[in-house]
Amino acid sequence: MHELSIAQHIVELVRQHVNPADAKNVAAIRLKVGAVAGVAADSLEFSFHAITADTPLKNTRLEIEHIPFRIECLxxxxxxxxxxxxxxxxxxxxxxxxxxSGAELDMTEIEILEAVQAAT
Amino acid sequence: MSIITVERKVLEKNDELAAQNRQMFEKHHVFVLNMVSSPGAGKTSILERTLEELKGFIQTAVIEGDVQTDIDAQRVAKYDVPVVQIVTNGGCHLDAKLVWDAMRNIDLQAIQLLIIENVGNLVCPANYDLGEHCKVVVASTTEGDDKPLKYPAMFRNASVLIINKIDLLPYLSCNLNTLKANALRINPALTVFETSCTANQGIAAWCEWLKKRAREL
Incomplete structure (x- = not known):
């Protein structure tokens, strides 16, 4: 169940990139996960939601793009x-x-909803 | 709505620490192995036979990773080498930080080879670089010949495959050639050794390779 540890790394990367005041407005985190990265997307989502349940990221979606294993014959x-x-x-x-390709485990983007802040 | 572009590896923090470990190992000319396998494939037995063979040739230290107990560290300590036990308390793999912390208890000046025995698990340790020079995956004949296809990440990331328990082949349906071929379909660059710890087969060839690599650094 290393997805739990990977989810912790994801939260840490978000902390590095997002102002603490904006954390509750993070709508989505976009990831690329390769076919042979050895990471189960379902487990990763489960782990992420489990560790963020009582945090400002509790409503954040994980958007996981599956990257196929691709080879070029030499x-x-x-x-x-x-x-x-x-x-x-x-x-x-x-x-x-x-x-x-196929071994990726990358965070590409973080989507922040500014509307929440604008409305208050 | 705004988008923050990140474009970073999720395990970047671990990779940075692993690079720091590797730098430290290279500064002291220490060759480092990361041994991975499913539980019971024979990592500790291979380690014991290896320590016997290397005695007097290569100064070696060992880091043992286990979910619980220091049973393996006790086994290894009999071979009169420095050994540090990491107990992960449920954690399914070692990471670069755990190895960095364990390194404080090892005199890198005094050794040429460090063998890290990872937690027995054919899935999770594949993602975590520890700063090793060589990942060694052990597959035993009792696990069957299909494991490289079922757990490709581990075989993909390794540079050496040790097929262990070859003395049991006559009693098993495992086909040695199929096992090898499956592993090479996942990773054509694998260097393959065949061993039996109980029948003392193939250990010398593996150790010759290891001695050569350790001296090259």
């Missing part, structure tokens, strides 16, 4: 995707391939 040049993390070209069967 023999025939074909780019292929799979969800299994297997480094074998779909077309020619060569294991000589470059991994292009």
């Amino acid at each position: 023999k025939c040049g074909v780019v292929s995707e799979n969800e299994t993390g297997i480094v074998v070209c779909d077309t020619c069967g060569s294991p000589d391939a470059k991994v292009l």
Whole structure:
């Protein structure tokens, strides 16, 4: 259940980027999670909501973009995707391939609702 | 509504600490292994056989990571090497900060090799760089030959695979060639060793490789 520890890192990154006064207005946190990052999106969302339940981030959404595992064959040049993390070209069967994506675990953006502040 | 652009790795803090660990290891010319596997694959047994082989050749220290107890540290201490036990109290993996803290109890000047035995878990430790030079994944024949396909992140991030308990192959449905082929489909760059700790097979070859790598640093 390392998603709990990852959720703590997410909260820490938000703290670094968002003014404490704006924390309650954070509407969404956008993440990229690769197919072979070894992170279960459901568990990550569950963990995030569990640790933020009594904090200003309690209404914040986690928006997780799934990034496929993508390889480029160095023999025939074909780019292929799979969800299994297997480094074998779909077309020619060569294991000589470059991994292009799929291991990501990145925070890309934080969305803040300013309307709440404006209304008060 | 406003958008703050972040574009950062979620585990950036751990990666920074791991880089700090690595810098410290390199300053003292200490080669560092991070041993990972499922529980019971034989990490501690391989470690014990390795310490026997390296005695008199490479000064080694050990960091043991376990959810509970110092049983492994006690086993390793018999080999007369410095050993620090990290008890994670439920935590499913070691992280760079835990290793940094444990390092304070190890005299890096006095060693050439540090072996970190991670918590037995084929999932969680894959994400956490500890500052090691080499991640060693141990897969035992009793776990079956499909594990690299089921737990690809761990095999992807490792540079060495030790297939342990090969003496049991005659009694199991595990196919050694299939196990190897599956691992190489996930990570074609893996260096593979085959060992049995009870039958003392393959340990010498693994240790020769390790001695060479430790001396290169």
